[in-house]
Amino acid sequence: MSETKKTDAADAVVPQQAAAAEDRADVTPEGRADRAKGSDDREVLLRVQGLQKHFPIRKGVLQRQVAAVKAVDGIDFEVRKGETLGVVGESGCGKSTMGRVITRLQDPTGGTIEFEGKDITSLSAGKLRPLRRDIQMIFQDPYGSLNPRHTIGSIVSAPFRLQGVEPEGGVKKEVQRLLELVGLSPEHYNRYPHEFSGGQRQRIGIARALALKPKLVVADEPVSALDVSIQAQVVNLMDDLQSELGLTYVIIAHDLSVVRHVSDRIAVMYLGKIVELADRTSLYEAPMHPYTKALMSAVPVPDPKRRGTKSERILLRGDVPSPISPPSGCRFHTRCWKATEICKTAEPPLLELKPGQQVACHHPENAEDQAPQDTVLLSVAKAAVELVTSEETPAETEGSAEVEEAEAEAAAVAEADAPEAEVEAEVEDAEASGEAEADESEAAAEGDEPEASGEAEAAKPEASAEAETAAEADEPEADRQKSTGK
Ligand SMILES: Nc1ncnc2c1ncn2[C@@H]1O[C@H](COP(=O)(O)OP(=O)(O)OP(=O)(O)O)[C@@H](O)[C@H]1O
Ligand code: SF4
Ligand SMILES: [Mg+2]
Numbered sequence: 001m002s003e004t005k006k007t008d009a010a011d012a013v014v015p016q017q018a019a020a021a022e023d024r025a026d027v028t029p030e031g032r033a034d035r036a037k038g039s040d041d042r043e044v045l046l047r048v049q050g051l052q053k054h055f056p057i058r059k060g061v062l063q064r065q066v067a068a069v070k071a072v073d074g075i076d077f078e079v080r081k082g083e084t085l086g087v088v089g090e091s092g093c094g095k096s097t098m099g100r101v102i103t104r105l106q107d108p109t110g111g112t113i114e115f116e117g118k119d120i121t122s123l124s125a126g127k128l129r130p131l132r133r134d135i136q137m138i139f140q141d142p143y144g145s146l147n148p149r150h151t152i153g154s155i156v157s158a159p160f161r162l163q164g165v166e167p168e169g170g171v172k173k174e175v176q177r178l179l180e181l182v183g184l185s186p187e188h189y190n191r192y193p194h195e196f197s198g199g200q201r202q203r204i205g206i207a208r209a210l211a212l213k214p215k216l217v218v219a220d221e222p223v224s225a226l227d228v229s230i231q232a233q234v235v236n237l238m239d240d241l242q243s244e245l246g247l248t249y250v251i252i253a254h255d256l257s258v259v260r261h262v263s264d265r266i267a268v269m270y271l272g273k274i275v276e277l278a279d280r281t282s283l284y285e286a287p288m289h290p291y292t293k294a295l296m297s298a299v300p301v302p303d304p305k306r307r308g309t310k311s312e313r314i315l316l317r318g319d320v321p322s323p324i325s326p327p328s329g330c331r332f333h334t335r336c337w338k339a340t341e342i343c344k345t346a347e348p349p350l351l352e353l354k355p356g357q358q359v360a361c362h363h364p365e366n367a368e369d370q371a372p373q374d375t376v377l378l379s380v381a382k383a384a385v386e387l388v389t390s391e392e393t394p395a396e397t398e399g400s401a402e403v404e405e406a407e408a409e410a411a412a413v414a415e416a417d418a419p420e421a422e423v424e425a426e427v428e429d430a431e432a433s434g435e436a437e438a439d440e441s442e443a444a445a446e447g448d449e450p451e452a453s454g455e456a457e458a459a460k461p462e463a464s465a466e467a468e469t470a471a472e473a474d475e476p477e478a479d480r481q482k483s484t485g486k
Helices: 002-041 095-102 125-134 152-163 171-181 186-190 198-210 228-245 256-262 280-285 290-298 341-345 401-416 427-445 454-469 475-483
Strands: 044-059 064-080 084-088 110-115 135-138 216-220 248-253 265-270 273-279 310-316 351-354 357-359 385-391
Touching (some): 044 095, 084 095, 095 248, 152 186, 171 198, 198 228, 265 280
Antiparallel strands (some): 265 273, 273 357
């Protein structure tokens, strides 16, 4: 496969792949918009109400709980059959935790989760076993999630072993079919993960997730660890597989440009809460929550028509507050340029202010003010954002739109690598600083190692359940960690 040479080939393939991704984007909006509108008629596959996940912080000899990390703090949403729900937000806002809780890799602290109309909130490990076939997760790190000591055949066939399923025609044949389905060769069956590029590894992870024909796939940042040029391929593959297999996705991403192309609806999270939930067209064309607007503004829009024009970007100032003691009222009030007294004292409920668009804000954008009497800005509001007006560079060469689009995408990724860059909505840069933490919790989710910090303690009791679904990534991954001295 050409992907094995991805580093060298990346420069050469970027324009074509970026163009391909954009072509699809050009084709898909109507389809997606229709699907989003039509999605209301479709059956609800997953319903989440008041979902909470708090991680206790313990101290002292008696390990008494002194506080809690409120990673997910009361969220409601539904996912309908065949749709893709994108979930975005800054690092640490609780996206991965939400993903692990809805797949029941971790137990919720509060709220309910219904899958196909059945309450699965507190099913025991035994009763969860059949559910593991229906709900699968794709992890962010295609390097850490595949056991380097196992062959691809063994990795992709693990779900069959764990569930005691014998596919028609035998496991090997089925695994080879799955490899083909994700664009790999059946001959890769006996090869090892180190022989594959990141994109190919993620395809292997996808094949493993699809082995048992799941109804719901939760993909946690499925492409963020990949080279930009490969991201489009993997996203497109997931999109194709959705149509082919009738899958339902929850796709978690910090990068709005990823969810934009694949989602029917998008949920924006901030500090453990959903602050806006809308179909993709409404969200991108008329965001209502000031935080969504800032996130949008931080994403470079690869639009050749805008070249030579002036654009304004909202740069959020300040750090994301701690989820241990989130701000009172609206959690965003310490960074919001529209914050008034009511924002500090009263938490805005998530309301449907336009058909298909829910928002939790007293003073939403593009909608009627919910607290018009409250007009005096908090002092923090005045310093909360910086509006930066920048001039788009005119196109230098004719017909170079694709190249520029790829550059814009690459720029977004480059920003992600700059840990101290001024907070351009911090989606990208916070990712870098939160990486270690995310890795740690991912390892925990895969049930592979004892948690290093006291903070992660909360994940321990759930490790066995997690290992089950993360297929073979359980004990072998621990071996790997030991062998690499981690
Ligand atoms: N097992 C755990 N124990 C204690 N705290 C945890 C655990 N897992 C996550 N957290 C905390 O919960 C919060 C949300 O983490 P989570 O990984 O869900 O965020 P995220 O939105 O996925 O971030 P990122 O974009 O960096 O992946 C963070 O403050 C994190 O430190
Ligand atoms: S205007 Fe108020 S309620 Fe709305 S996001 Fe800003 S702080 Fe929150
Ligand atoms: Mg995460």
